[in-house]
Amino acid sequence: MKKHKNEAKLLKKALELGFAFAKKQGFADLDKSVPSTDRVECIYRLLVQAKQITPLAVDQEDGPNMKHKLVLWISRLLPPDHELLK
Template sequence: MKKLKNEAQLVKKALQVGESYAKNRGYAEFSRTTSANAKIEALYRLLVKDNLVVALPPDKEDIPSMKHKLAIWIDKMLPADHELKQVS
């Protein structure tokens, strides 16, 4: 798994967009006390269910891999001129 440039920032953006997506799909909002790892796993599973992200093999499902999948997803969703896609 090759790490993307700005992967941490992409994951942060994916969480923001993913939370809005989940809310629009009818899911309850995450509470303020929900951990980042729980949010990542929940959003990953929702995106897999909706066929927006290719599922990881069951033995490779861990938080770093889920973060990477979310980063790839949001990277594809962002417009080409978005600041997170600019090569530094």
């Protein structure tokens, strides 16, 4: 699993866009008391269900792999010259 240079910032951006997508789909917003690991899993599962990303194998569904999958998803959505991809 290759790490991106700005992986933490890309994950933050992925969560922002993921929650915006969830809101458009009619889901309620998660409050700040929900742990970040649960937030990542919620957005990951929503994007898999919406067929925006391909699911991980069942034995690979853990926090780091889900985060990496979200980073890959957002890196494909951003324009190639975006500051987070440099």
